[in-house]
Amino acid sequence: MVGVVQGAGVVVTGAGGGIGAALARRFAAEGARVVVNDLDADKAGAIAEEIGGIAVPGDASAIVAEARAALGGTVDVYCANAGLASGGSEAAEEDVWALAWDVNVMAHVRAAHELLPEWLERGSGRFVSTVSAAGLLTMIGAAPYSVTKHGAYAFAEWLSLTYRHRGLKVHAICPQGVRTDMLAGTGSAGDLVLAPTAIEPEAVAQALFKGIEEDRFLILPHPEVADYYRARAADPDHWLTNMNHIQQKWEATG
Numbered sequence: 001m002v003g004v005v006q007g008a009g010v011v012v013t014g015a016g017g018g019i020g021a022a023l024a025r026r027f028a029a030e031g032a033r034v035v036v037n038d039l040d041a042d043k044a045g046a047i048a049e050e051i052g053g054i055a056v057p058g059d060a061s062a063i064v065a066e067a068r069a070a071l072g073g074t075v076d077v078y079c080a081n082a083g084l085a086s087g088g089s090e091a092a093e094e095d096v097w098a099l100a101w102d103v104n105v106m107a108h109v110r111a112a113h114e115l116l117p118e119w120l121e122r123g124s125g126r127f128v129s130t131v132s133a134a135g136l137l138t139m140i141g142a143a144p145y146s147v148t149k150h151g152a153y154a155f156a157e158w159l160s161l162t163y164r165h166r167g168l169k170v171h172a173i174c175p176q177g178v179r180t181d182m183l184a185g186t187g188s189a190g191d192l193v194l195a196p197t198a199i200e201p202e203a204v205a206q207a208l209f210k211g212i213e214e215d216r217f218l219i220l221p222h223p224e225v226a227d228y229y230r231a232r233a234a235d236p237d238h239w240l241t242n243m244n245h246i247q248q249k250w251e252a253t254g
Helices: 018-029 041-051 064-070 094-122 143-166 187-193 201-214 225-234 236-253
Strands: 009-012 033-036 077-080 125-130 168-173
Touching: 009 018, 009 064, 018 033, 018 041, 018 077, 018 125, 018 201, 033 041, 064 094, 077 094, 094 125, 094 143, 094 168, 125 143, 143 168, 168 201, 187 236, 225 236
Parallel strands: 009 033, 009 077, 077 125, 125 168
Antiparallel strands: none
C-alpha cells in the first residue's frame, strides 16, 4: 500500500465530515498529500489543518484545476465523494432532481473530463467514486437519490471498462448506512432500513484501502450487499416484492 499512496497527490471532495473526512485522514496517514474540498470552507480548513493537508473549498464540480495547482501540478487519486441525499418521489420538484443529478453524477463527469487527458497520457490515475448501496439496489422514499446513485455507479463502471487497459484504476464504494449527518437526515426511512446496520466512516475508508490493495472495482463496506445484488439480478420480481414489503412497513409507521 505504501507504494500506491505514499507521496501521491490526492483530492477528496465533500471531505468536511463523514466519509470524506475519514478518507482524507486515512490517505494522509498513509503518506499522501491531500487536498480537502468541501462547500463549507471552515470545515474544509479544519480537516486540512488536522491532517496537514491543503484546503480547497468550493463546488466539487469546479475545483480540479485549483486542486492540481495546490498539489504541485499533478493529481494521482481523485475521490469523488461529495453527494446529496435527496428524498422524495416522482413528485419531487424538478430543481430537486436537477441538483441531485448535478452533484451525484455530473460532478463526477466533470472531474473525469478534467483529469483523464493527463492520466491517459501518462498511463496511470485512480478515480474513487463514493456511490451507495442505493446505486446497486435502491432506497425507499428517495427517488432522486436512488436514480442518481445508479447513474454514479454506471459512470464509474463505464470509466473502468473503457480505460482500464490504459492504466486507469476505478473504485466504486457502495455502503449502506454510515453514521454521518447524511444518515441522520434520511428520517424514518433511514431509521428503518439503514440505521440498524450502520457503520462508522472509518470502516468505509478501511474497506476502500483493502479494495485498493486487492485491485477491486466494487467496494462493499457491508459485505451482505453482494448477496442482495445477486438476488436482485437473479429474480428481480421476487426482490421487488420484498422491497415493496419494506415500503409498506415504512408507510405503516407514518
